[in-house]
Amino acid sequence: MKNTIRQVFHSPKFVVGFCIFAAILLTMLIYPLINPGDPLEMIGLGTFAEPGTYISLYDSVTTDTRTFKIADADDNRINSILDSEDRVNMVNWFTVNDIDVSELDISDTDTLLSMWEEYYDSSIKPAGMTKAMRNYYKRLDSNIAKVMNADILTVSEEDEDTGETEEITTIEKTDYVNVDDVANVVTLPLGTDNFGRDTLKELVSACGTSIKIGLIAGSVATLIGLLLGLLGGYIGGFVDDIVMFFTNVFTVIPSFVLLILISYSINQDQRGANTVALVIGLTSWVWTTRAVRSQVMSLRNRDHVNLSRLSGHSLMRIILTDILPYIASYVVMAFILQVSSGILAEAQLSLLGLGPRTTEVPTLGLMMNWAMLYNAHLNGSWWAYFPVILLIAFISFSLNLMNTGMDQVFNPTLRD
Amino acid sequence: MKGYRKYFRKKIIWFLITFAAALLVNFLLPRLMPGDPVSAIVGKQAQGVTSATAIQDMYNTYAKEFGTDQPVWKQFFTYVINLCKGDMGTSFGQYPRKVADIIGSAIWWTICLQFPAIIVGWLLGNILGALAAYIRKGFDKVLMPVSLFFSSIPAFGMAVILLVVFAVNLQIAPVSGGYGFDMIPNLSWKFIVSVIQHYQLPFWSIVLIAIGGQAIGMRSMSIYELNADYVKYARFLGIKDRKIVRYVFRNAMLPQVTGLALSIGTMVGGALVAEIIFSYPGLGTTIYDAVTTSDYPLISGSTLIITVMVLIAMFILDIVYGFIDPRVKAAQFD
Numbered sequence: 001m002k003n004t005i006r007q008v009f010h011s012p013k014f015v016v017g018f019c020i021f022a023a024i025l026l027t028m029l030i031y032p033l034i035n036p037g038d039p040l041e042m043i044g045l046g047t048f049a050e051p052g053t054y055i056s057l058y059d060s061v062t063t064d065t066r067t068f069k070i071a072d073a074d075d076n077r078i079n080s081i082l083d084s085e086d087r088v089n090m091v092n093w094f095t096v097n098d099i100d101v102s103e104l105d106i107s108d109t110d111t112l113l114s115m116w117e118e119y120y121d122s123s124i125k126p127a128g129m130t131k132a133m134r135n136y137y138k139r140l141d142s143n144i145a146k147v148m149n150a151d152i153l154t155v156s157e158e159d160e161d162t163g164e165t166e167e168i169t170t171i172e173k174t175d176y177v178n179v180d181d182v183a184n185v186v187t188l189p190l191g192t193d194n195f196g197r198d199t200l201k202e203l204v205s206a207c208g209t210s211i212k213i214g215l216i217a218g219s220v221a222t223l224i225g226l227l228l229g230l231l232g233g234y235i236g237g238f239v240d241d242i243v244m245f246f247t248n249v250f251t252v253i254p255s256f257v258l259l260i261l262i263s264y265s266i267n268q269d270q271r272g273a274n275t276v277a278l279v280i281g282l283t284s285w286v287w288t289t290r291a292v293r294s295q296v297m298s299l300r301n302r303d304h305v306n307l308s309r310l311s312g313h314s315l316m317r318i319i320l321t322d323i324l325p326y327i328a329s330y331v332v333m334a335f336i337l338q339v340s341s342g343i344l345a346e347a348q349l350s351l352l353g354l355g356p357r358t359t360e361v362p363t364l365g366l367m368m369n370w371a372m373l374y375n376a377h378l379n380g381s382w383w384a385y386f387p388v389i390l391l392i393a394f395i396s397f398s399l400n401l402m403n404t405g406m407d408q409v410f411n412p413t414l415r416d
Numbered sequence: 417m418k419g420y421r422k423y424f425r426k427k428i429i430w431f432l433i434t435f436a437a438a439l440l441v442n443f444l445l446p447r448l449m450p451g452d453p454v455s456a457i458v459g460k461q462a463q464g465v466t467s468a469t470a471i472q473d474m475y476n477t478y479a480k481e482f483g484t485d486q487p488v489w490k491q492f493f494t495y496v497i498n499l500c501k502g503d504m505g506t507s508f509g510q511y512p513r514k515v516a517d518i519i520g521s522a523i524w525w526t527i528c529l530q531f532p533a534i535i536v537g538w539l540l541g542n543i544l545g546a547l548a549a550y551i552r553k554g555f556d557k558v559l560m561p562v563s564l565f566f567s568s569i570p571a572f573g574m575a576v577i578l579l580v581v582f583a584v585n586l587q588i589a590p591v592s593g594g595y596g597f598d599m600i601p602n603l604s605w606k607f608i609v610s611v612i613q614h615y616q617l618p619f620w621s622i623v624l625i626a627i628g629g630q631a632i633g634m635r636s637m638s639i640y641e642l643n644a645d646y647v648k649y650a651r652f653l654g655i656k657d658r659k660i661v662r663y664v665f666r667n668a669m670l671p672q673v674t675g676l677a678l679s680i681g682t683m684v685g686g687a688l689v690a691e692i693i694f695s696y697p698g699l700g701t702t703i704y705d706a707v708t709t710s711d712y713p714l715i716s717g718s719t720l721i722i723t724v725m726v727l728i729a730m731f732i733l734d735i736v737y738g739f740i741d742p743r744v745k746a747a748q749f750d
Contacts, residue, residue, distance in 0.1 A: 248434070258441070347572070351691065
């Protein structure tokens with residue numbers, strides 16, 4: 001036993017797979033300790049906040065400031081309000097009003113702005129321009145003016161009793177606050193999802209649930225497969241015929257179809273993560289049964305098993321000491337594959353809308369389902385779906401690697 | 417020919433038995449659940465419906481369709497007889513369309529998408545796997561982990577990635593659907609071009625994943641055969657390398673045909689989910705719509721058709737296998 005494990009850990013493929021899987025498991029266990037809280041808490045209003053650090057504007061106004069004179073601060077400011085679309089629209093305005101733009105370079109901010117200041121007039125109503133478009137130019141103009149002209153912003157508070165506004169503080173262009181001094185800072189490495197939840201926290205929790213689903217489904221499938229395989233292979237005869245009949249039938253009927261039918265038959269409020277895992281396990285035992293059965297059949301008539309039988313050992317003891325150790329490596333490998341396909345099956349079911357009920361725990365499949373329902377892939381919110389896909393891929397990649405690594409250890413013909 | 421006849425007779429009998437079992441499963445599963453299946457379905461359907469008479473009406477319609485007042489064996493007979501007439505009931509999500517009608521229009525999209533994709537993926541995967549086993553060294557070192565990683569990406573994940581890269585960002589392929597949304601299916605040139613454009617992304621997302629899995633399988637089979645004794649013996653005899661390689665790959669292909677037959681059910685399941693991402697008008701999207709509208713007759717009909725499709729595909733593969741497997745061939749001369 002000890003020797004086998006040492007041998008397995010000498011396979012580089014197995015070790016790489018094991019390390020990836022262990023890293024995922026560790027993150028899953030440690031992250032909730034660093035960042036505790038309910039993963040389904042909706043912290044943000046609105047959908048899909050971008051990843052990044054958010055500082056409270058309210059708190060930063062009252063935080064102590066330092067003055068920095070940074071040369072390109074103004075340019076940065078203008079660039080942050082003038083995106084490429086705005087620049088094209090500005091040039092369009094010039095052309096509509098017959099102003100020569102042949103020498104204007106669209107990326108030259110200084111010339112563009114000075115021309116804008118010289119020619120723009122909100123009272124001109126160019127023919128064919130919609131009101132919405134005219135309003136857009138007005139807004140753009142006032143935004144530019146704000147950045148170009150105002151040097152000092154005044155923040156004031158309304159007195160509750162008198163209704164008068166009272167100046168609290170003024171903000172100059174050169175004022176900076178240290179992020180560490182601001183009372184409320186939220187860092188969202190993966191932004192928020194469509195419900196305004198912290199995606200990273202949700203992802204870690206979902207990963208845990210999905211691995212749990214995979215483990216339960218894998219255990220159930222392996223247990224059923226092992227039991228039926230031992231029964232059919234060791235006892236043989238009529239029992240074997242029955243086992244093989246069911247195995248053959250369920251090999252042909254796609255397990256995905258069974259999953260859909262069973263999941264649909266269970267009401268959604270009874271469909272917890274564990275139920276889904278159980279159903280997945282119940283539909284994916286076929287492979288293990290087939291393999292265990294054929295292995296046991298070849299073991300049944302080996303000398304050591306016959307000797308055991310002649311010595312009057314019980315059936316239980318023969319199976320436990322003379323048969324199981326020989327098929328253990330195979331069963332472990334099959335279990336690893338079942339875990340990986342269980343995680344995948346949950347994700348596919350959830351995408352069809354047949355996953356676990358949505359109120360308690362997130363799973364990787366449910367996160368994917370939500371992201372797709374809210375069109376994250378069409379509106380550019382990559383953080384809502386890409387980490388999920390990557391995580392599923394890495395979990396099954398690590399499990400597959402461990403499986404091939406073990407395969408090479410136990411099947412010397414496959415070694416490099 | 418006696419060997420063949422026996423082989424085929426056995427296969428056909430198995431095909432019929434599994435077909436009957438599939439019918440039974442499709443019929444029994446919803447009826448096995450605790451409680452009255454009709455009230456469970458009506459409960460789902462009637463969410464948001466307040467009028468009591470409307471709910472009672474729904475209940476009566478379903479009770480008639482299920483025939484719950486009759487004994488189970490009689491229900492099963494009615495079910496089979498209706499199926500023989502091509503009647504799978506009426507859809508409730510898309511009332512008053514017939515289920516058979518909806519499936520009839522969806523099934524061709526699915527067949528034309530999945531079967532070419534799975535076969536192309538299988539062929540490319542086998543070629544790459546065989547090359548990796550034969551060349552080894554650098555090619556193998558790169559190809560193995562890459563194929564393993566590709567086969568680990570779920571089909572829907574690959575679909576989303578391709579969609580975002582090629583349709584949303586590069587805008588060289590359409591985002592969704594099976595043809596332009598402004599068109600009515602007809603046989604014009606413009607329509608065919610639109611169908612081909614919409615075909616690309618779903619097709620490649622299935623092919624890429626199939627390649628990964630098949631390449632790994634073919635590689636290990638080929639390595640196993642290349643190390644076999646008959647190869648060494650043939651080398652000692654001085655038979656040319658090219659001739660040996662041909663024998664080796666023919667032998668390695670046989671388990672790959674069985675492998676395809678066995679994995680086709682899983683592949684179809686994954687590809688059906690990938691269809692949803694592209695809103696491709698096939699069976700996957702049909703099931704998705706049926707689930708969201710709690711359209712029980714449509715779900716039951718679609719799953720039955722998918723089972724039958726997989727059954728037929730496996731049957732064909734079994735027949736092909738019979739022709740190429742030397743053991744079945746040898747049985748002819750007994």
